[in-house]
Amino acid sequence: MTTDLHSTESSNFIREAIEEDLRTGRFAYVQTRFPPEPNGYLHIGHAKALCIDFGMAEAFGGVCNLRYDDTNPVKEDVEFVDAIQEDIQWLGYKWGKQGPLYASDYFEQLYHMALQLILKGKAYVDDLTADEIREYRGTLTEPGRESPFRNRSVEENMDLFKRMRAGEFDEGSRVLRARIDMASSNINMRDPTMYRIIKATHHRTGAEWPIYPMYDFAHGQSDSVEGVTHSLCDLAYEDHRPLYEWFLEELGLFKTRQIEFARLNMTYTILSKRFLKQLVDGGHVRGWDDPRMPTLCGMRRRGYPAKAVRRFIDTIGVAKKENLIEIELLEHLVRDELNQSADRVMGVINPVKVTITNYPEGQVEEMEAINNPEDASAGTRKVPFSREIYIDVDDFREEPPPKYFRLAPGKEVRLRYGYIIKCVDYMKDPQSGEVMEIHCSYDPETRGGYAPDGRKVQGTIHWVSAAHAIDAEVRMYDRLFTEINPNKVEEGTTFKDYLNPDALKVLKDCKLEPSLADAQVGDKFQFERKGFYCMDVDSKPGHPVFNQTVSLRDSWAKIEQKK
RNA sequence: UGGGGCAUGGUGCAAUGGUAGCACACCAGACUUUGGAUCUGUGGAUCUUGGUUCGAAUCCAGGUGCCUCAGCCA
Numbered sequence: 001m002t003t004d005l006h007s008t009e010s011s012n013f014i015r016e017a018i019e020e021d022l023r024t025g026r027f028a029y030v031q032t033r034f035p036p037e038p039n040g041y042l043h044i045g046h047a048k049a050l051c052i053d054f055g056m057a058e059a060f061g062g063v064c065n066l067r068y069d070d071t072n073p074v075k076e077d078v079e080f081v082d083a084i085q086e087d088i089q090w091l092g093y094k095w096g097k098q099g100p101l102y103a104s105d106y107f108e109q110l111y112h113m114a115l116q117l118i119l120k121g122k123a124y125v126d127d128l129t130a131d132e133i134r135e136y137r138g139t140l141t142e143p144g145r146e147s148p149f150r151n152r153s154v155e156e157n158m159d160l161f162k163r164m165r166a167g168e169f170d171e172g173s174r175v176l177r178a179r180i181d182m183a184s185s186n187i188n189m190r191d192p193t194m195y196r197i198i199k200a201t202h203h204r205t206g207a208e209w210p211i212y213p214m215y216d217f218a219h220g221q222s223d224s225v226e227g228v229t230h231s232l233c234d235l236a237y238e239d240h241r242p243l244y245e246w247f248l249e250e251l252g253l254f255k256t257r258q259i260e261f262a263r264l265n266m267t268y269t270i271l272s273k274r275f276l277k278q279l280v281d282g283g284h285v286r287g288w289d290d291p292r293m294p295t296l297c298g299m300r301r302r303g304y305p306a307k308a309v310r311r312f313i314d315t316i317g318v319a320k321k322e323n324l325i326e327i328e329l330l331e332h333l334v335r336d337e338l339n340q341s342a343d344r345v346m347g348v349i350n351p352v353k354v355t356i357t358n359y360p361e362g363q364v365e366e367m368e369a370i371n372n373p374e375d376a377s378a379g380t381r382k383v384p385f386s387r388e389i390y391i392d393v394d395d396f397r398e399e400p401p402p403k404y405f406r407l408a409p410g411k412e413v414r415l416r417y418g419y420i421i422k423c424v425d426y427m428k429d430p431q432s433g434e435v436m437e438i439h440c441s442y443d444p445e446t447r448g449g450y451a452p453d454g455r456k457v458q459g460t461i462h463w464v465s466a467a468h469a470i471d472a473e474v475r476m477y478d479r480l481f482t483e484i485n486p487n488k489v490e491e492g493t494t495f496k497d498y499l500n501p502d503a504l505k506v507l508k509d510c511k512l513e514p515s516l517a518d519a520q521v522g523d524k525f526q527f528e529r530k531g532f533y534c535m536d537v538d539s540k541p542g543h544p545v546f547n548q549t550v551s552l553r554d555s556w557a558k559i560e561q562k563k
Numbered sequence: 564u565g566g567g568g569c570a571u572g573g574u575g576c577a578a579u580g581g582u583a584g585c586a587c588a589c590c591a592g593a594c595u596u597u598g599g600a601u602c603u604g605u606g607g608a609u610c611u612u613g614g615u616u617c618g619a620a621u622c623c624a625g626g627u628g629c630c631u632c633a634g635c636c637a
Contacts, residue, residue: 011577037637072636130635137633141565144633175635185566187633196635215637239567239632260568262630267574273637315586317576319569322630326574329587339600346597374600405598414596449596460596529597556598 012318014052014259018060018230021257027229030062034088034095035103035219035233037069038080038203040273041288041295042087044309044330048264051313052232054093065226066095068102071218073202081203083288087296091306103218104204106225110213111165113221113251114176114194118157122250123194124150125160126177133175136182137190143183144190150179164197167210171197178217180246188243192216220244223256231258235320264316265324268479269294270486270495284499285480291536291547292480292503302477303524303534303549304330308337324485334550338524338532343371343378346416346462347512347527347546349474351390353466354438356421359387364465367448369417381515385418388466390511392530395461396438398426403559405459407438414460416528420446462528469511473545474533476505512544519544526552 021027034053036046057064066088070076085100117123126149128136138144152160161176163169176195184190194217199210220243223231238260248255264271270279271294279285279293288295291302299309312330316323346369365385372378391407400408407413412422425439445452449460480503486495516525524534531551538545 016579035637039637069637075636133635134633139565139633143565172635187566190633193635198635212635214635219637234637235568235631236637241567262569315575319576321569321575323575326587329575332587335599344597344599373597403598416596418596457596459598462597526597526599529599531599552597552599554598559598 013320014056014232014261014318015059017259018056021229022060026257029229030057030060031065031227031229032057032062032232033065033067033223033226033228035067035069036084037072037075038077038084039072039075040080040277041083041297043271043273043276043293043295044266044299045264045271045294047091047296047309048313048316049232049234050088050091050093051310052261052318056230056232062229063096064093065098065228066100067222067226068100068104069215069219070102070104070202070204071212071215073198073200073212076203078203083297090296090300091310101226102204103222104202106218106222107205107209107213109225110218110221114161114213114217115158117178117250118161118176119154120250121154122179123176124152124157124179125164125174126150127174130172133193137187138182140187146182147177147191150191161195164195164211165209167199169197171199173197178246186239186242188216188240189246192243216240216243217247220247220256221251221253224248224253227254228256231256233258233260234263235260260320261318262320262322265322265485265487266294266330267324267327267484268481268486269327270481272487275495278496282496284496291475292477301534301536302547303338303532304334305337305341305524308333311337327479331550335532335552338526338549340374342524342526342532344369344373344528345513345516345525346383346464347472347474347510347516347530347533348390348392348462348464349507349510349527349530350393351464351509351511352393352396352435352438354389354391354421354440354463356387356389356440356442357424358441361387363387367417383417383513383515384465384468386465386467389415389463390466390469391438391461391463393435396423396426396435398435401560406461407440407459412457414446414449414457415463416460417449418463419443420449420451420457464511464513466511468514470514470516471543472510472512472516473543474507474510474548475536475545476507476548478503516544524549
């Protein structure tokens with residue numbers, strides 16, 4: 001039970017509302033929908049909506065449709081349609097059997113609904129310009145004014161709208177508006193636009209339509225037509241609910257219940273498709289799937305397991321309160337998932353050579369190493385040991401601070417699965433002062449790292465045999481922004497002013513143990529003592545590239561920081 | 564002096580009139596051939612003021628604060 005994804009079990013106000021609807025008979029079944037606009041890639045914020053939409057359907061034995069809200073051809077593209085499906089499947093969800101649906105499937109029906117409203121005197125063609133419409137709309141505190149075209153006859157409206165549909169008018173020259181109430185305290189009810197003229201090619205309907213329904217005129221009816229019982233959405237649509245209900249009422253359609261919840265916000269990240277697009281188009285990242293991006297494809301490439309993302313969404317819960325989730329929670333779950341599943345391996349990211357002076361030249365020993373201490377079934381592997389090895393520069397200090405349990409002049413350290421070695425000498429670059437090479441002696445009695453005399457050796461470090469090492473590139477990532485909430489930054493600045501220049505660091509001379517020669521793109525490993533890494537698509541035969549998914553918790557770094 | 568929402572530790576979510584709990588974060592310790600993992604422990608919250616009640620985070624009234632809406636975007 002606890003190992004299961006129980007997003008379907010945690011209590012929240014939406015689940016309670018649905019239960020009540022079933023109990024009272026308002027609905028006899030549950031159906032939901034996930035309605036992305038194909039104008040960008042899905043991000044972790046969408047994952048929340050997605051898990052709620054699919055999760056609620058699942059929980060009540062219903063289905064969740066995938067329906068693209070493709071009512072604005074100038075912003076949409078098939079590229080995104082395909083990517084969105086891939087991301088949903090990655091998270092492990094299945095949409096309704098009819099396959100992906102599109103609001104554009106309903107263009108003809110929607111058109112007839114508009115005609116119906118015109119006939120009822122509930123819609124009219126307005127010749128006001130966009131600017132004039134805005135002026136006539138009034139303000140938050142003052143009522144709007146009625147358009148001079150508001151009282152056109154049904155016949156004239158029918159004629160004009162049909163001619164709009166026939167493509168007789170220019171873009172921007174006219175719109176179709178609902179005839180509701182220009183004095184409503186809810187601005188969405190002040191005769192909202194239903195149709196506008198757009199002469200662009202639609203990714204599915206091509207050039208068939210010169211007019212396109214607004215989201216507000218399409219969404220509610222699409223839900224209704226599909227028999228969606230519960231339309232779960234962002235708080236932003238709370239004010240639109242009366243409008244959707246008005247359309248359904250006037251049209252005599254099945255009445256979906258809309259329930260709104262707060263969108264996800266996460267520290268140090270931005271979750272706005274518009275802003276993410278700016279990062280991509282502006283070249284601030286390498287693409288939508290850049291591992292620094294909060295997109296699902298970015299996270300996948302970074303090495304985040306889908307299950308960690310699902311658990312994250314489950315853990316943060318659902319409410320109507322504005323929230324700012326700490327990114328550390330996601331990272332914790334990523335570590336937790338990977339800790340169970342990822343094989344351990346040794347990789348030296350910043351190498352420095354160590355020569356074991358008393359180890360026979362030319363000798364190679366195969367040391368046995370455990371693949372995953374959390375999973376005995378993962379077995380063991382052999383790691384070659386020889387006279388020259390690489391260790392991480394961080395694991396040597398000329399002047400070790402107190403409690404530094406690694407290699408230092410005259411000090412002993414254990415090489416994991418290897419031997420206990422002692423530093424006898426080291427060479428520095430006279431120019432830079434950098435440590436170039438370290439000389440150690442080894443204790444032949446300590447094979448495997450065990451000291452038969454029972455002597456205590458506190459530190460254990462990882463290493464790679466120089467002659468057997470695979471050269472690799474490792475890309476280290478950090479948060480994309482330096483500001484905890486890039487959505488709310490000082491006036492006069494934008495989120496782009498807070499991009500973290502150190503969010504990506506490329507290390508090109510990394511040394512990995514030879515077992516990694518068989519790794520495939522997407523494979524995930526723990527480089528012991530460092531973090532979790534995932535093989536990147538940029539890998540070339542014989543020269544792998546690894547992304548650091550997330551570092552291991554580093555309590556030594558914490559100790560050092562305090563000083 | 565428009566409408567719609569929301570207020571529980573640092574963060575997020577529970578508790579649905581009966582001992583305010585969980586996760587992450589934080590701090591301290593144990594263990595350790597990963598300074599990982601694991602284990603143990605500490606601290607810390609009901610926006611405010613009244614009211615109802617034996618009893619209020621929960622119900623009522625009034626304040627206060629925060630978010631949000633004026634696209635021919637979704």
